[in-house]
Amino acid sequence: MGHYVLRRVLQMIPVFLGATLLIFLMVYSLPGDPIAAMFGDKAADPATVANLRHQYYLDQPLWKQYLHYMNNIFHLDFGTSFTGRPVSEIMADAFPVTIRLALVAFFFEIVIGLPLGLIAGLKRGSVADTVVLLLTLVVISIPVFVLGYIAQTVFAINLGWVTATVQDSRDISQLILPGLVLASLSLAYVARLTRTSIGENLRADYMRTAVAKGLPRRTVIGRHLLRNSLIPVVTFLGTDLGALMGGAIVTEGIFNIAGVGNVLYKAINQKEGPTVVGIVTVLVLVYLVASLVVDLLYAVLDPRIRYA
Amino acid sequence: MTTALEKTTAAKDRLVPGTPLLEVRDLHVEFKTRDGVAKAVNGVNYSVAAGETLAVLGESGSGKSVTAQTIMGILDMPPGRVTAGEILFRGQDMLKMSNEQRRKIRGRKIAMIFQDALSSLNPVLSVGYQLGEMFRVHEGASRKEAKAKAIELMDRVRIPAAAQRVNDFPHQFSGGMRQRIMIAMALALEPDLIIADEPTTALDVTVQAQVMDLLAELQAEYHMGLILITHDLGVVADVADKIAVMYAGRIVETAPVHELYARPAHPYTKGLLRSIPRLDQKGEELYAIKGLPPNLYKVPAGCAFNPRCDVATDLCRTEIPALHQVTDRDGAELAGRKSACHLWKETLHG
Numbered sequence: 001m002g003h004y005v006l007r008r009v010l011q012m013i014p015v016f017l018g019a020t021l022l023i024f025l026m027v028y029s030l031p032g033d034p035i036a037a038m039f040g041d042k043a044a045d046p047a048t049v050a051n052l053r054h055q056y057y058l059d060q061p062l063w064k065q066y067l068h069y070m071n072n073i074f075h076l077d078f079g080t081s082f083t084g085r086p087v088s089e090i091m092a093d094a095f096p097v098t099i100r101l102a103l104v105a106f107f108f109e110i111v112i113g114l115p116l117g118l119i120a121g122l123k124r125g126s127v128a129d130t131v132v133l134l135l136t137l138v139v140i141s142i143p144v145f146v147l148g149y150i151a152q153t154v155f156a157i158n159l160g161w162v163t164a165t166v167q168d169s170r171d172i173s174q175l176i177l178p179g180l181v182l183a184s185l186s187l188a189y190v191a192r193l194t195r196t197s198i199g200e201n202l203r204a205d206y207m208r209t210a211v212a213k214g215l216p217r218r219t220v221i222g223r224h225l226l227r228n229s230l231i232p233v234v235t236f237l238g239t240d241l242g243a244l245m246g247g248a249i250v251t252e253g254i255f256n257i258a259g260v261g262n263v264l265y266k267a268i269n270q271k272e273g274p275t276v277v278g279i280v281t282v283l284v285l286v287y288l289v290a291s292l293v294v295d296l297l298y299a300v301l302d303p304r305i306r307y308a
Numbered sequence: 309m310t311t312a313l314e315k316t317t318a319a320k321d322r323l324v325p326g327t328p329l330l331e332v333r334d335l336h337v338e339f340k341t342r343d344g345v346a347k348a349v350n351g352v353n354y355s356v357a358a359g360e361t362l363a364v365l366g367e368s369g370s371g372k373s374v375t376a377q378t379i380m381g382i383l384d385m386p387p388g389r390v391t392a393g394e395i396l397f398r399g400q401d402m403l404k405m406s407n408e409q410r411r412k413i414r415g416r417k418i419a420m421i422f423q424d425a426l427s428s429l430n431p432v433l434s435v436g437y438q439l440g441e442m443f444r445v446h447e448g449a450s451r452k453e454a455k456a457k458a459i460e461l462m463d464r465v466r467i468p469a470a471a472q473r474v475n476d477f478p479h480q481f482s483g484g485m486r487q488r489i490m491i492a493m494a495l496a497l498e499p500d501l502i503i504a505d506e507p508t509t510a511l512d513v514t515v516q517a518q519v520m521d522l523l524a525e526l527q528a529e530y531h532m533g534l535i536l537i538t539h540d541l542g543v544v545a546d547v548a549d550k551i552a553v554m555y556a557g558r559i560v561e562t563a564p565v566h567e568l569y570a571r572p573a574h575p576y577t578k579g580l581l582r583s584i585p586r587l588d589q590k591g592e593e594l595y596a597i598k599g600l601p602p603n604l605y606k607v608p609a610g611c612a613f614n615p616r617c618d619v620a621t622d623l624c625r626t627e628i629p630a631l632h633q634v635t636d637r638d639g640a641e642l643a644g645r646k647s648a649c650h651l652w653k654e655t656l657h658g
């Protein structure tokens with residue numbers, strides 16, 4: 001196991017370098033001059049422009065810029081945004097907001113998605129099963145931004161249960177609606193995955209054995225069925241936690257939440273190279289770590305899987 | 309050990325003499341599927357007494373497993389449905405019991421051993437847990453007690469280094485060892501009856517005999533009834549007391565094992581016996597019963613075996629033969645011998 005983790009961590013290095021290089025190249029090959037944009041309509045003093053270019057390493061060849069950037073990252077220095085704010089500070093503001101939102105969404109995926117899948121899977125072909133299948137199909141086929149605007153219109157504007165936008169992201173109650181919208185797609189997948197997995201395992205031989213042992217139904221289901229059926233669901237949830245972090249752009253936009261997605265969106269529009277690269281770098285790291293954790297979790301949940 | 313034996317023997321003594329431990333009467337089971345109704349079990353009658361081994365023989369699809377699953381109460385319902393019959397356990401019809409009453413019999417009074425131990429054991433729980441669960445659920449044992457008993461059981465079925473292996477998972481054992489674990493699980497609460505559905509079929513030939521011997525030995529030690537479902541006529545001769553031969557969901561012949569081998573009273577049994585490879589027939593072509601097993605969605609009218617029977621008459625094509633009591637030439641009843649053939653006399657004596 002230890003060897004496996006070490007190998008995986010070593011494998012992460014080229015993936016990490018490749019991914020950051022790619023995003024670095026894409027951001028800096030965007031048309032338009034960010035320094036000129038900083039001055040807006042005002043005429044810029046050439047000396048100041050040259051100075052700024054030097055300050056942001058923009059007068060260097062791209063590969064030098066990249067090396068310089070990576071070197072700084074290893075010293076936990078993500079550079080300075082063109083507005084003069086350190087990128088690490090921007091991220092320190094945005095990430096906690098997104099993490100809170102992602103956790104709220106994650107919570108809904110588990111407490112709504114799992115039971116729905118369980119009920120549908122245990123009673124295949126029943127009315128409940130059909131309803132779950134239809135509902136999840138609707139959620140999967142409607143784009144998130146449509147769903148988000150509908151939810152906002154109905155619950156905030158028509159019913160007035162919540163505010164239309166999030167005023168204070170530290171107030172979890174304000175994150176409930178955006179959290180549900182953010183969770184919706186994955187929630188539907190969790191429900192369907194659980195349903196399929198339960199349905200498959202229900203027919204397994206070991207379930208017949210569990211019944212033949214005279215175990216009560218709650219033990220047969222809670223112990224034998226769930227322990228097996230939830231393996232793929234748990235691994236999906238693990239991967240999804242990483243995805244929720246970066247996938248909140250649309251939801252954060254609709255509800256005006258100052259999270260990572262929102263900041264990233266604005267930074268891309270303003271060609272804020274350092275901010276974009278900084279955030280994406282951290283997101284890449286989050287994905288890499290999440291996928292390693294999921295693989296290890298798999299081995300813990302399923303003893304047949306051995307990593308060597 | 310002696311105390312356990314005394315306890316079980318005492319329980320068995322309470323049985324009214326002459327009442328079998330388990331008696332299946334005229335059991336009918338069908339499956340409703342897309343293709344129609346499959347009549348898998350069409351009037352099965354058999355019985356087992358304490359300490360007795362009943363072997364159930366028959367081609368694939370003859371309803372051996374479905375009958376066993378119905379006795380255990382683990383039939384897939386739906387599509388399965390019991391349409392008629394009784395299953396008497398110690399004289400009480402289990403088909404009339406509540407789910408909870410039946411659950412308390414499962415595992416504790418009647419236990420089952422399945423063919424494929426690898427898929428029949430839960431892949432993500434340790435064998436110690438799965439064995440110990442019997443004691444925890446049925447006897448309220450603590451985790452620690454259950455584990456100690458699991459090790460004891462693993463010792464009893466001669467799994468080497470049981471104490472070290474108790475936390476291992478099913479896939480870490482060999483096929484033979486896994487089936488020993490299944491046997492241990494069935495044995496855990498010293499049930500009155502064990503149903504073993506082809507317990508050695510999935511094993512290497514080399515370990516089949518060992519596992520069968522172990523099962524037979526433990527059955528004798530605990531004085532349990534055993535229903536042994538098998539394709540293997542060789543195994544039957546060694547361990548069974550009596551045989552029930554099934555065809556198309558019916559019992560076509562029952563007899564004490566040696567009598568059946570010596571003088572079958574049903575043409576199907578005759579065919580089965582002729583199809584066993586024998587040492588003195590080396591070189592000769594192996595006999596096979598002509599034709600195919602019946603289609604359960606459309607069981608032939610009359611005797612289900614008639615399209616394949618060499619001696620079938622017109623009567624066979626119209627009238628279902630009853631399960632006749634078999635007699636010797638003088639008309640004296642032969643104990644435990646029955647045949648569902650119109651021509652059983654000719655088959656037996658002719």
Ligand SMILES: Nc1ncnc2c1ncn2[C@@H]1O[C@H](COP(=O)(O)OP(=O)(O)OP(=O)(O)O)[C@@H](O)[C@H]1O
Pocket residue numbers: 339341346348366367368369370371372373374375384387388604
């Ligand atoms: N779950 C099920 N759904 C539908 N039909 C079934 C089901 N289980 C059994 N059957 C039907 O019952 C018939 C008898 O099956 P059973 O398993 O009892 O045969 P068997 O005598 O045990 O054969 P084998 O020697 O192959 O194990 C099968 O041919 C099948 O058509």
Ligand code: SF4
Pocket residue numbers: 574575576611612613614615617618619620621624629648649650651652
């Ligand atoms: S009843 Fe007729 S068809 Fe059936 S086994 Fe006997 S002789 Fe053959």
Ligand SMILES: [Mg+2]
Pocket residue numbers: 372373374505
């Ligand atoms: Mg079978």
